[in-house]
Amino acid sequence: MALRRLSGAAAGAGALALALPAVASADTLEAAQNGVLPDSVAINSIWVVVAALLVIFMQTGFAFLEIGFSRGKNVGTVIAKILTNFSIAALLYWAVGFAFAFGQGSIIGHDGFFLRAYGDPLEAFPVMGLSDATIESKWLFQFSFCAVSLAIVWGTTLERIKFGVYVIYAVVFAGLIYPVGSHWVFGGGWLQSNLGMQDFAGSTAVHLIGATGALAVLLLLGARIGKYGKDGTPRAIPGHNMPLFGLGVLILWLGWFGFNPGSTLSALDGRFPEIALVTLLAAAAGVLASVATARWKTGTVDIGMAGNGAIGALVGITAPSGYVEPWAAVLIGLVAGFIVPLGVYAIDKKIDDPVGALTAHGLCGVWGTLACGIFTAPRLAEYNGFGEGGLLYTGSFQQLGTQALGVVVVFAFVFSLSFLTFWLIKKTYGLRVTAEEEEAGLDISEHGMYGYPEQFIPVPELIGYATAPHGSRDIATPARPVQREVPAT
């Protein structure tokens, strides 16, 4: 019932917004018709939209990564979840999220709800003034970040969470938690503008926020049945499809070439190819370091760790990508790749995180944010206009301290608000499916169908269901199927 009321209110607000006078797109259109729209608007908008589409493609990556790491009875639910969450995030980020995140204000933005009636974009969204790409293209790009951050929360909750939890938390997350957190870090809020915190594309603002929400839900949700033995030792629950996991990793990697280079929001200064290079170098170093570390600790070249190493390093380079030289990217990636296996092994002892997101997005997000304080080149800090050079250049711990403060503040804010939200959900709606539903799998218990029907329904029932015997002329026309669950007597 609560959900229904909420969706009704959202629909009403949307209708109200549509009635308000349009400003932005009308301005662009008018300028184009009068022949005074600069070419740079079109060029920058193309790049930002292309980058946004690459980041949106990352949803596919998350889907396949999570499906690969799930058992075969919990795969269809991932598709339903990704589609639902992506859609909720789109509507909420359009209604309020973008305004909270990038509107004027040091604590919370207050211009541009429903992307309407914000006046001059340069005044309403000051931090985006560095690029003249249209506001719609910037919205698309920033929304895609919000959707990524939300997707990160859920990988950790696979195989035991109730579907409705996704819906409730997605509304709070995309409408409040993510916009406010990211506003402070890279939306012109106080951490960025007053303290000079550096986070180019969101190691903290996107990845750490998502991972922090994940930690909050995991502490309340608990482990999957069978994850820990009676003496508390962790047991492996192998995912059912490593090739799908690998496909997910490679799609995420590709998407990152929109994530980091697109955060320039501009093509005209020619910075974006260098950021793509920096991103690639870090990921490559991360894969090798992660594989080597896993080989050292366990004696095998671990397929999952190779993929997690890539993700961890990409998360690590996200904040520094616009601030560091290529050589530094290699070092940042190496350290992230080293962190990934050790973090996964350590966290697995106590917390059941099936995809390793707490490490890859959380620990590596912290590392990437701190890495700015060490490796930021003074020329790039000056060019971007936020903060100072890093420890290696200036010998001063000031930027590193700012980065650490930012991490602590964002973690505390997101964790407390998320924990409260999940606690309320747990007390009212509940977080977990029942043990029987978990044993049966979320596909059949939450969605009424199997992701792989042939694996769970005997083939004779699939083809011969309620039909006449073989040899009959009516074989092709099934008789009326039985409609209810009947115990065989």
Next chain:
Amino acid sequence: MKKIEAYIRHEAFEPIRMELLELGFPSLTISEVKGSGRQKGVTERYRGAKLTNYLRPKIKLECVVATNDLETVVQTILKHARSGSIGDGKVFVMPVEEAYRIRTGESGEETLQAHPEAAVEVAG
């Protein structure tokens, strides 16, 4: 010698295997099977249409034991397989005429004797 054939729930198998191993009965065989009994079917809903699936997945556990050990093994299976709900399964016991160990050609009940060293490995 007796053969035990038990049809059990998936989640019951691991506790049974653990305890049988501790008691010194490591030798068993399982198969993934599907069957119907008094348990209800599961109805799948696929894009608005329904399909009721009466054949439920079970584990078939088979092992052959010396007649003296029969009661121990059966009680272990019953203990862990019983949830109290319809669908817990059944255990059948049948006589076995002869047993051979392929590696040595030995025959008779001694080929089924408990393995004390298996229990040691569990403890370790």
